[in-house]
Amino acid sequence: MKPHTRRRGAWTFFRQWLRSPLRTAAVAPSGRELAAAMIAELPVGTRRVIELGGGTGALTRALLAHGIDGDALLALELNEELHAHLHARFPQVRVELGDARDLANVAARNGFLDAGLADAIVSGLGLLAMPRETQHAILESAFACLRPDGRFVQFTYGPQQPVADEVVAALGLQVRRGDFVLMNMPPATVYVFGR
Numbered sequence: 353m354k355p356h357t358r359r360r361g362a363w364t365f366f367r368q369w370l371r372s373p374l375r376t377a378a379v380a381p382s383g384r385e386l387a388a389a390m391i392a393e394l395p396v397g398t399r400r401v402i403e404l405g406g407g408t409g410a411l412t413r414a415l416l417a418h419g420i421d422g423d424a425l426l427a428l429e430l431n432e433e434l435h436a437h438l439h440a441r442f443p444q445v446r447v448e449l450g451d452a453r454d455l456a457n458v459a460a461r462n463g464f465l466d467a468g469l470a471d472a473i474v475s476g477l478g479l480l481a482m483p484r485e486t487q488h489a490i491l492e493s494a495f496a497c498l499r500p501d502g503r504f505v506q507f508t509y510g511p512q513q514p515v516a517d518e519v520v521a522a523l524g525l526q527v528r529r530g531d532f533v534l535m536n537m538p539p540a541t542v543y544v545f546g547r
């Protein structure tokens with residue numbers, strides 16, 4: 353990526369953080385090391401991926417570089433300015449404006465699910481700061497779009513896994529801790545959720 357593209361992305365992201373720190377959930381886009389740690393958790397042979405909270409596209413870019421086809425990648429973003437940024441930066445990707453709670457409807461309307469369920473969902477959402485009902489609604493909608501042995505890969509800046517135990521139990525999920533990535537601002541841990 354050209355340095356000025358990275359700088360513009362970082363500035364766009366920071367402006368959104370100033371406007372809505374809780375929702376944006378980070379002051380800067382994810383770094384390369386974190387993107388690599390997320391991608392390392394994709395199931396072997398992954399072709400179809402959904403990204404939640406695309407931001408300025410740090411993970412989107414890494415997924416494309418990993419070999420995921422733009423047409424097999426659906427990126428959902430709630431913030432209008434970030435959505436427009438993603439759409440302009442990745443015209444080959446299925447970029448949608450919407451709320452992760454509504455993912456199943458958005459994916460069906462988009463036509464993404466016509467070719468089958470997703471192998472994996474990667475999420476940069478600030479789940480830790482969300483109320484339990486919101487976490488429940490997001491994960492329920494996400495798992496409705498995932499193949500039975502698909503994975504939901506999430507990073508968090510917090511010290512423990514970012515979804516309330518009650519939500520994990522109510523949805524019958526299993527959680528595994530992945531890599532801790534020190535070389536990120538702030539450092540982050542990857543968690544993998546499955547059924």
Ligand SMILES: C[S@@+](CC[C@H](N)C(=O)[O-])C[C@H]1O[C@@H](n2cnc3c(N)ncnc32)[C@H](O)[C@@H]1O
Pocket residue numbers: 375376377378380381382404405406407408409410411428429430431434450451452453475476477478
């Ligand atoms: C921590 S940022 C991660 C951005 C990017 N994936 C990265 O790793 O650099 C979280 C993103 O999730 C978006 N977001 C927050 N709540 C959302 C929701 N309910 N549905 C979809 N996107 C949401 C925010 O606008 C923000 O772009």
